[in-house]
Amino acid sequence: MGLSRDESGGEDGLYKLLREKSVEIRFHGRGGQGAVTAATLLVAAALNEGKWGQAIPSFGAERRGAHVLAFARISERPVPIHSQVRRPEIIVVLDSGLLLAEEERKKVLAGASSDTIIVANTPKPVNVGGAKLYYVDATRIARELGLVVAGWPVVNTSMLGALAKATGIVSIDSVLKAIKSYWPGRLGELNAEAARRAYEETRLAQAEKITVTR
Amino acid sequence: MALEAEEKTGVRRGTVIPMRGNDAVAYAVKLSRVKVVAAYPITPQTIIVEKIDELISKGEMDAEMIHVESEHSALAATYGAAVGGVRAFTATSSHGLVYMYEVLWWAAGSRIPVVMAVVTRAIGAPWNIHVEHSDILSTRDTGWLIAMAENNQEALDLTVMMFRVTEDPRVYLPGIVGLDGFILSHTVEPVEVPDQELVDEFLPPRRQPYTIESGAPIAMGNIIPDEAFEEHRMDMHESMREARRVIEEAGREYGKLTGRDYSSLVECYKCSDADYLFVGIGSWMGDAKIAVDALREKGLRFGALRLRWIRPFPWDELREYGLEKKAVIVLDRSISFGYAGPVFLEVSSALEAKPSMVGVLAGVGGVDVNYEDMVKIAEHVAGLVEEKGRVYVPALWYHLGEFYPMKPGPLPTRKTPRHVNKLLEELWSKKT
Numbered sequence: 001m002g003l004s005r006d007e008s009g010g011e012d013g014l015y016k017l018l019r020e021k022s023v024e025i026r027f028h029g030r031g032g033q034g035a036v037t038a039a040t041l042l043v044a045a046a047l048n049e050g051k052w053g054q055a056i057p058s059f060g061a062e063r064r065g066a067h068v069l070a071f072a073r074i075s076e077r078p079v080p081i082h083s084q085v086r087r088p089e090i091i092v093v094l095d096s097g098l099l100l101a102e103e104e105r106k107k108v109l110a111g112a113s114s115d116t117i118i119v120a121n122t123p124k125p126v127n128v129g130g131a132k133l134y135y136v137d138a139t140r141i142a143r144e145l146g147l148v149v150a151g152w153p154v155v156n157t158s159m160l161g162a163l164a165k166a167t168g169i170v171s172i173d174s175v176l177k178a179i180k181s182y183w184p185g186r187l188g189e190l191n192a193e194a195a196r197r198a199y200e201e202t203r204l205a206q207a208e209k210i211t212v213t214r
Numbered sequence: 215m216a217l218e219a220e221e222k223t224g225v226r227r228g229t230v231i232p233m234r235g236n237d238a239v240a241y242a243v244k245l246s247r248v249k250v251v252a253a254y255p256i257t258p259q260t261i262i263v264e265k266i267d268e269l270i271s272k273g274e275m276d277a278e279m280i281h282v283e284s285e286h287s288a289l290a291a292t293y294g295a296a297v298g299g300v301r302a303f304t305a306t307s308s309h310g311l312v313y314m315y316e317v318l319w320w321a322a323g324s325r326i327p328v329v330m331a332v333v334t335r336a337i338g339a340p341w342n343i344h345v346e347h348s349d350i351l352s353t354r355d356t357g358w359l360i361a362m363a364e365n366n367q368e369a370l371d372l373t374v375m376m377f378r379v380t381e382d383p384r385v386y387l388p389g390i391v392g393l394d395g396f397i398l399s400h401t402v403e404p405v406e407v408p409d410q411e412l413v414d415e416f417l418p419p420r421r422q423p424y425t426i427e428s429g430a431p432i433a434m435g436n437i438i439p440d441e442a443f444e445e446h447r448m449d450m451h452e453s454m455r456e457a458r459r460v461i462e463e464a465g466r467e468y469g470k471l472t473g474r475d476y477s478s479l480v481e482c483y484k485c486s487d488a489d490y491l492f493v494g495i496g497s498w499m500g501d502a503k504i505a506v507d508a509l510r511e512k513g514l515r516f517g518a519l520r521l522r523w524i525r526p527f528p529w530d531e532l533r534e535y536g537l538e539k540k541a542v543i544v545l546d547r548s549i550s551f552g553y554a555g556p557v558f559l560e561v562s563s564a565l566e567a568k569p570s571m572v573g574v575l576a577g578v579g580g581v582d583v584n585y586e587d588m589v590k591i592a593e594h595v596a597g598l599v600e601e602k603g604r605v606y607v608p609a610l611w612y613h614l615g616e617f618y619p620m621k622p623g624p625l626p627t628r629k630t631p632r633h634v635n636k637l638l639e640e641l642w643s644k645k646t
Binding site for chain 2: 018055078
């Protein structure tokens with residue numbers, strides 16, 4: 001593993017390491033959608049590239065269907081941080097409903113700025129208050145692939161593909177590798193295919209506004 | 215180049231796997247070849263024993279798992295197995311820990327090495343499953359060794375080390391490894407898992423002062439003359455003091471094998487040239503390190519001193535780094551009601567209150583505290599010191615960005631912050 005063992009932050013110190021060499025990500029989903037698993041797979045993907053990563057679940061109202069959060073950090077070197085992500089550079093939204101209802105949308109966009117990248121599961125662009133929006137219809141991809149568990153389309157792995165496309169913080173190959181080793185066999189293949197398709201289909205909102213017909 | 219250097223020093227790299235803190239503890243238990251685990255589920259600990267159960271059922275671990283009806287029984291069964299001569303382990307949190315409290319004294323007083331993981335969590339009422347240190351610090355006077363991890367790697371390493379330290383004839387006391395609930399227990403980070411051969415080399419075969427064997431009965435826990443009892447307690451105290459040397463030896467050797475050195479009871483981040491010091495335990499001390507660098511960018515020379523061990527208490531290290539500082543900020547994630555945080559009280563006595571000292575209470579009940587909050591706390595305290603010269607504040611509560619000074623002794627008239635417990639306020643006014 002190429003992971004650096006030096007946890008001192010080097011000459012620049014830990015604060016600069018966190019600000020300049022690390023990416024902070026927040027996942028929003030509904031309980032049962034696998035936001036925590038997505039964050040965990042992202043860490044595995046980062047590790048595949050010799051980077052350091054961390055996935056933090058946020059517990060409290062982890063009921064099925066409730067609005068749940070998970071945090072992740074990716075860095076060139078280990079960062080000794082364990083607090084929550086307050087000003088995410090990337091926000092991944094697993095359920096478009098969370099961007100449509102005003103109260104939920106506020107929670108999704110908390111701490112976001114115009115530099116924040118939103119990666120959302122939605123068939124068409126939605127209002128993200130000036131942030132940069134990448135979107136993909138992960139629900140459709142899941143249905144097409146038959147990736148439906150207990151009536152719920154599985155979108156978390158697709159959204160990792162979308163994240164790789166929108167931000168490049170990890171490569172799609174690392175994502176696919178992480179998925180396949182998390183679920184060996186057919187389930188892994190199917191989820192990897194979903195991620196790959198989402199990677200292909202992810203679009204930047206501004207450039208695509210007119211062509212969206214759904 | 216790096217590999218060659220490692221070959222020369224004898225460091226052997228393990229396998230880096232992303233895992234939760236609870237998984238890290240479970241792997242440490244497996245690597246330590248524990249033979250009996252007894253446990254009762256409680257959030258956020260449960261994953262540890264679930265993972266161990268999984269390792270046993272897959273045939274990766276050769277141990278007996280005893281499902282008991284309570285935490286009191288969990289530690290009783292663990293302790294019983296250990297008296298029988300095997301390495302034994304249990305894990306708990308919060309209410310589970312206070313429920314088994316009596317048995318902690320039985321294990322320590324019997325001088326039987328046992329290792330337990332405590333995944334720190336607030337104690338109800340009201341109900342709260344999140345991180346706090348009131349549970350682990352309530353074990354402070356029981357005669358158990360207590361270590362506290364900052365991250366998942368340390369949770370694994372300290373658990374392995376704890377078996378060696380507690381089973382050393384100079385110690386023969388049980389030990390607790392603490393890791394913060396959710397913040398470590400459920401957070402996924404890369405953890406380097408050492409090879410089995412390495413751990414086998416590091417951990418000698420099980421040693422303990424006596425064993426119960428079938429056909430050779432012994433009596434334990436008898437009533438003894440008061441003088442003998444007091445001498446027994448004096449001996450426990452001596453052993454606990456001796457434990458620090460054993461920890462240093464074990465930590466140094468673990469470092470030679472793994473490249474991760476634990477020969478000090480504390481971890482210092484930029485302490486030596488600092489004017490001000492953060493002191494504390496657990497995972498948030500990582501955020502304190504980031505705050506140190508942020509504060510240094512602003513021209514405030516801070517350092518962070520983390521107590522990796524709470525028992526034995528790192529008295530010498532604290533004095534070495536703390537005595538000459540302008541001010542020491544002690545961060546406490548629990549309160550001894552009516553006075554101050556337990557860590558503050560201990561640190562203050564070690565430093566004879568010589569530097570300016572402020573005990574900051576924060577993050578109780580899992581409230582998120584990050585490096586930015588710590589910068590705010592540091593600037594506030596530095597301001598107080600600038601203004602008044604010398605300050606000694608045992609309890610200054612930091613809550614959602616605001617400071618609430620708490621007087622030691624009689625509390626000020628009841629004043630609940632408005633945004634907290636509004637309902638309670640209403641109920642109270644109706645009642646009075």
